[in-house]
Amino acid sequence: RGLRRCLMSMNLHRVEESFRGIKTAIQAKDTFQNVTILSPSETLHGTQPLDVCCVTKNLLAFYVDRVFKDHQELSPQIMRKISSLANSFLYMQKTLQQCQKLCHCRQEATNATRIIHDNYDQLEVRSAAIKALGELDVFLAWIDKHHGGTSAA
């Protein structure tokens, strides 16, 4: 299955909507404004078409295995939005698994992901989770750009 067709069933519109619902509240809790985790210039900007699938897979795993788990939330409204994001990312992971044959990981893609994990490890875990959640729009914009057309639902 072509990568785009593989991801076409993703409901990115709803993911973006869920993020808009928490963006202000989450970014307001980010106390390290001069530091970034996804840091577009170093990691995501120069992604080659060959590396799109691997970077997508790695960043989905970053959020599913680390960020959503590390974040602790008390507000039911925000909990619902984060649950929506986490379960949508889980679904995207499953969808991507159908593209395993197309998802080669070159060194460039692995390096880009490692920088993100290193940035994350520089901060205390709760602060890091808050910052990475607040930077979700960077990742969503990147997905939209590289998997264009998946956002219409």
Next chain:
Amino acid sequence: DGAAVLPAPQNLSVRSVNMKHVLTWSPVIVPEEIIHYSVEYQGEYESLYMSHIWIPSSWCSPTQRPECDITEDITATVSYSLRVRATLGSLTSAWSTLKHRFNQNSTILTPPRMEITMDGFHLLIKLEDLGPHFEFFVSYWRKEPGAKEHVKVVRPGVLPVYLEMVEPGAAYCVKARTFVKAIGRHSAFSQPECVKVQGEALPL
């Protein structure tokens, strides 16, 4: 410990039609008392990574009715666990959990209701508004032997839809079905509806 005195709600089930999901259960009856219920859910993510986390549903924490619209809580095509408990003052029942996890890809998709109209010599179709998840595949043809069938994809919110110019005296038929990208499924086609255009057929 008041937790176990109140009986827990029974017979939980989900009724899902056209991506509208309603959790129902048998009411807990205590004569002359008003029982409140609280509904919580857990997506597949929470079950896998944070199994202690249950999320209060958007509309039913609490509610007095023995049902809950969980459509806004089911936001991904993964499986969800749902639970309900009853409350009467300080008394709280045990949680009752839905026996089988629910996934929105099991929703029942019905053929869409439609209305065929004419605007002069333009054939128009008005389709049931089923919400942002739904696209429509509209099939239409001229009612004569060997007529070609045309298909038009209608995005959510684009209604009514112009289909084609028609000729006086001719008859045209239309049918439609829905498609939900989020679950990759479509409904059955509606029954074809045919209309006859006023006026004399044009000479050949």
